[in-house]
Amino acid sequence: MPEGDTVWRTARRLHQVFAGEPLTRCDLRWPELSTLDFTGQRTLAVISRGKHLLHRLDSGWTIHSHLRMDGQWRIEKPNARANAQTRALLGTTEWTALGQRLGMLDVVHTADEHTLVGHLGPDVLGPDWNPRLAEQNLIAAATTIGAALLDQTNLAGVGTLYASESLFLEKLNPWTPAGELPAQRIAAIIDRAHRLLQANKDFAVQSTTGSRRHGETGYVHARNGQPCRRCGGTVRVAMIGPPTRERTMFYCPGCQGGLGPTDDGRPQQRLGSSGSTYRG
Numbered sequence: 001m002p003e004g005d006t007v008w009r010t011a012r013r014l015h016q017v018f019a020g021e022p023l024t025r026c027d028l029r030w031p032e033l034s035t036l037d038f039t040g041q042r043t044l045a046v047i048s049r050g051k052h053l054l055h056r057l058d059s060g061w062t063i064h065s066h067l068r069m070d071g072q073w074r075i076e077k078p079n080a081r082a083n084a085q086t087r088a089l090l091g092t093t094e095w096t097a098l099g100q101r102l103g104m105l106d107v108v109h110t111a112d113e114h115t116l117v118g119h120l121g122p123d124v125l126g127p128d129w130n131p132r133l134a135e136q137n138l139i140a141a142a143t144t145i146g147a148a149l150l151d152q153t154n155l156a157g158v159g160t161l162y163a164s165e166s167l168f169l170e171k172l173n174p175w176t177p178a179g180e181l182p183a184q185r186i187a188a189i190i191d192r193a194h195r196l197l198q199a200n201k202d203f204a205v206q207s208t209t210g211s212r213r214h215g216e217t218g219y220v221h222a223r224n225g226q227p228c229r230r231c232g233g234t235v236r237v238a239m240i241g242p243p244t245r246e247r248t249m250f251y252c253p254g255c256q257g258g259l260g261p262t263d264d265g266r267p268q269q270r271l272g273s274s275g276s277t278y279r280g
Ligand SMILES: [Zn+2]
Pocket: 228, 229, 230, 231, 232, 233, 252, 253, 254, 255, 256
């Protein structure tokens, strides 16, 4: 799943292509939106908010999208055509952006954007990033630190990759109740996640190890069944969070205080064929 840094980079690219330009093509392939046509309207800005994208037009409308599991915005030549995976097509005289496999698409008045993103906690990569508020939210979360980090209402932009890697780097068990952690520890986790996202926002290949070479980019994410780079033990994956909203968490029991309560300890196969393909 694309995380905050990927969405931030997507917004920047869309902004570069669209800002100040009138739309020459507009095709929203989404229930209730398919008759809307914003052709002729000029783009004011495209910004990210957590994992959400907001495309603001000078008419006072905002096109909101979310990439969810495997969506993306692809920038193509001006005559690019939609295909079966296209959920939105927006174009200028120079470029066409194809919103592929989007998880959400909405159109709202720009003044009402809060109805779509107002529930989000502070945006890790946002101009108004507020680590103190994120810290307060995590301390107050009545759940594990791993689930709390993934909850976008506490802080926005952290997904499985950065939650797993941050907790590994902080040598903390993901199933530790957030409320039991000292504020200093919480602040260190937030700082770690923020620095990882910042360091990766300009790169297509995400790395938490400092290496962008294939197979060397992470410590635990998508590395279950493989040896831990620190202790040599076996990296594992288990589910975390409330039933019906469970997420995956990668971790090293050796470095992070033992097996999680949802981990039966059985041998695990690696997810996918390469460490960089799984983006859950
Ligand atoms: Zn380890």
